[in-house]
Amino acid sequence: MNMKLRTKPRPLQKLDAAIPRLSPHFQQLPAMKEDAAIQQKGFSGELKVDYYLDYLATNYTILQDVYLRVNGKNVQIDSLVLSQQAIYIVDSKNFNDTITFDTTLKQMTRSDGKVDKGFEYPITQVQNQQFHLQSWLSQHNLPSIPIYYFVAISEPSTIIKVHGDTEAIGKIVAHAARIPSMIMEKEQQITEQSVNKIQDGKIGKIILNACNVFDMDINKKFSIKKMDLLPGVICTECGLLGMERVYGGWRCRRCNMFSKNAHLNAISDYLLLVKPYITNRECMRFLKLSSRNAATRILSKSGLIYVEKGRYWVKQ
Structure with a gap:
């Protein structure tokens, strides 16, 4: 097996x-x-x-x-x-x-x-x-x-x-x-x-x-600072960084593709590259959302667990 x-x-x-x-x-x-x-x-x-x-x-x-x-x-x-x-x-x-x-x-x-x-x-x-x-x-x-x-x-x-x-x-x-x-x-x-x-x-x-998981700090290796990582949702079709939030999902302004869940990749990027947890405020900034409630809804449906004591979201 x-x-x-x-x-x-x-x-x-x-x-x-x-x-x-x-x-x-x-x-x-x-x-x-x-x-x-x-x-x-x-x-x-x-x-x-x-x-x-x-x-x-x-x-x-x-x-x-x-x-x-x-x-x-x-x-x-x-x-x-x-x-x-x-x-x-x-x-x-x-x-x-x-x-x-x-x-x-x-x-x-x-x-x-x-x-x-x-x-x-x-x-x-x-x-x-x-x-x-x-x-x-x-x-x-x-x-x-x-x-x-x-x-x-x-x-x-x-x-x-x-x-x-x-x-x-x-x-x-x-x-x-x-x-x-x-x-x-x-x-x-x-x-x-x-x-x-x-x-x-x-x-x-x-x-x-x-068994452990092999990992590497690429931020240290390549001198990447948090400010170097551009925020936004990446289009899964054409790769454009900066999909627009529309009713029910995300729309690419270049190829016009619509996606309900394109934000999941962006959240995964944040947890990989920035830190292993994310707050509502950080989600708003990284996904370029104008509403805190929208960030909360997205995070609650993203498969993450909310840690009340720290007021952040982590992977299960």
Whole structure:
């Protein structure tokens, strides 16, 4: 079963929310757009790998986007597949063109035919993840569970080359479509060696309960001040910032689209980018409402909870 499904990473949610609310002249805007594009590419690659791992969901326990605290450090693992015999780490990589693994120098390069660019060696990455996960399991009195790892290349058009030990890389690295069969092949290999069955569902729940959510303060990273974030409701059709409040909803003055609930995205933006709660006054300012009563009605129907002591609204 899929015990933990992947959602868009919170730093990417914040970037997607902030970018449309900044002036085109904001100094850090190009860097933010570049960062968002890189994160979106990684997220898209992970979703492609998830599609194939889902084939295993009937007989295996799957956790996506695992984020654990181990020995004072945060450890992020793209996917864990748990069977009754072992745990499999699957690390997703989304590269185009040609990638080359150098098993002697322990490095990976990507080439578009003109320029070669170096990247952190994926095998070392998953080996580190294996080490940290083993430490975490040991600390939770689960020391005897075998852990194996694979690197999934999400794009089927990506050409994989090897300088050095091709056989060793071929046992670990493959296009995403092959990873489920590689896991099942490994299962067959270790069946005769395995004596004690693992309660994969129970262990999955233990890991799930310990999972945190990866986050990042993009305001600090990109020097965004509260005053830099432009208020208003964004049109979901054409992207215009500044929909007009009309009877029963919102109207875009550029494309004339009408929406009853376009304000929900604006409220979500505020909770992501400014602070995790919102008052009636803040709602009036951010949605550009002239009526306090209108702000109250909108907030009361937005799925938020009103905290009477603090006189603000928060997510459930």
